[in-house]
Amino acid sequence: MPTAVSLFTGCGGSDAGLVSLGFNVLMANDILPYARDVYLHNHPETDYRLGSVADIKSFPKAELLVGCYPCQGFSQGGAREANRNINYLYLEFLRALQQIQPKAFIVENVSGMIRSTYRHLLDDQISKFSAAGKYGYHVRPAVMNAQDFGVAQERKRIIIVGIRKDLGxxxxxxxxxxxxxxxxxxxxxxxxxxxxxxxxxxxxxxxxFHWYYMSRNRRRDWSETSKTIVSHMRHMPLHPMSPALRRIHTDKWVFESDEAARRFSYREAARLQGFGKQFSFPETDAASLAMKYRVVGNAVPPPLFKAVAGSLPDIWS
Ligand SMILES: C[S@@+](CC[C@H](N)C(=O)[O-])C[C@H]1O[C@@H](n2cnc3c(N)ncnc32)[C@H](O)[C@@H]1O
Structure with missing residues (x-):
């Protein structure tokens, strides 16, 4: 079983993809208590360290390092400031990469990182990761859409993969x-x-459904893939049982009938992210409706991560 260390783990979307490939996730980390609760409920065997990654001094040795640092600065929904501190959490990922020197690493982030305002941050990540450790890494970035890999959701993300240069x-x-x-x-x-x-x-x-929610179309039909699942529950797309929306002004949409309308539930959102039917959400002290939506919306779709990690060459023996 190849081993992995997971950073910015959340409730474990990326890790569910790894586990399904047979990886042994030795250590995981996040600052959100409910993300830890959900993760351990579903994968009790992992050493999940709760707290800031900045406080982890020593990482276990592993063959694969994965991390999906947060993206507030880059995402369509977040405050678009290129220089906020949160945009520099990749330096913590770099610190782990330098220390562990795994055979390969995988990073996921929102595709907004390729926009010109943030391009310098993406270029900096690629150049620092390429030079990391004793050997350096061959690094490849690509924008991928989860729906191309069997996820019932349109979700474009940038994926960066590196393989240690000495492996050839x-x-x-x-x-x-x-x-x-x-x-x-x-x-x-x-x-x-x-x-x-x-x-x-x-x-x-x-x-x-306040004016901002009604400023664009939030609904797709049963026969389509979902709009992107987000982490803020108020912005969650509509369930297709809701009436269709009609545009009446540039930024104003209305329901076509008075029939009941609702957003996707957090459990439906998890399915639309590609989590399996058995994935479950414990009722712990940290649980709330907003938290359940948040950890689900933050996650990397497991089938997407499985496709990426499953395409790594056989470098494990
Ligand atoms: C995009 S989400 C990762 C989702 C996760 N990979 C998954 O598939 O479920 C980013 C995560 O980084 C966490 N985070 C933010 N700042 C952190 C820090 N300083 N140390 C550790 N985790 C942090 C957030 O709580 C959030 O869960």
Whole structure:
């Protein structure tokens, strides 16, 4: 079993992908107590360290290092400031990379990082990771869409993969398996929500749809992939049982009928992220509806991460 260390782990979307490939995740870390609770509920064998990554002085040796540092600065929804401290958490990832010198690493982040305002940060990551450790790494970035890999959601993310130079191989990103460029049809909202109740009271955000929510179309049909699942529950897309929306002004949409409308529940959001049916959410002291949505919306879709990690060459023996 190849070993992995996971940073900025959240509730473990990326790690669920790794575990399904047979990786042994030795250590995980995040600052969010509920992310830890969900992770350990589903993967009790991992040493999950709660607290800032900056406080971890020593990382265990592992063959793979993964990390999806936060992205507030880069995402469409966040405050777009290129120089906020949170944008420099990749230096903590770099510190772990220097110390562990794994055979390979994988980073995930929002695709906004390729926009010109942030390009200097992306270039800095690539150049620092390329030179890390005794041997350095062959580093490859690519923008990937989760729906191309069987996830019922449109979600574009940048993935950066590095392989240690002394191993003499380079990484090739996987080809799409679903949709226009793949052999299979896109997975739909209907496929993902199979077996879930129509009206799961208490599991979805019932806040009013304020003007900002109604400033764009938030609904897709059962036969489509979902819009991007976000971490703020108020911004969660609409469940397709909701009436269609019609645009009446530049930034103003209205429901076409008075029938009941609701957002996706956190459990539905987890399915649309590609978490398996058995993935569950414990009721701990840190649990709240907003937290459940948050850890789900932050996650990397497990099938996407599985496709990326599964395309690493056989460098483990
Ligand atoms: C994009 S999410 C990662 C999601 C995760 N990879 C998954 O698949 O579920 C980024 C995570 O970084 C965490 N984080 C932010 N600052 C941190 C810090 N200083 N130390 C450790 N974790 C931090 C956040 O709490 C959040 O869960």
């Amino acid at each position: 191989v380079e990484y090739a990103f996987p080809y799409a398996t679903h949709g226009e460029h793949g052999e299979k049809d896109l997975a739909t909202i209907r496929d993902a929500l199979d077996g879930l109740p129509d009206w799961p009271t208490g599991e979805f955000c019932e806040d009013p």
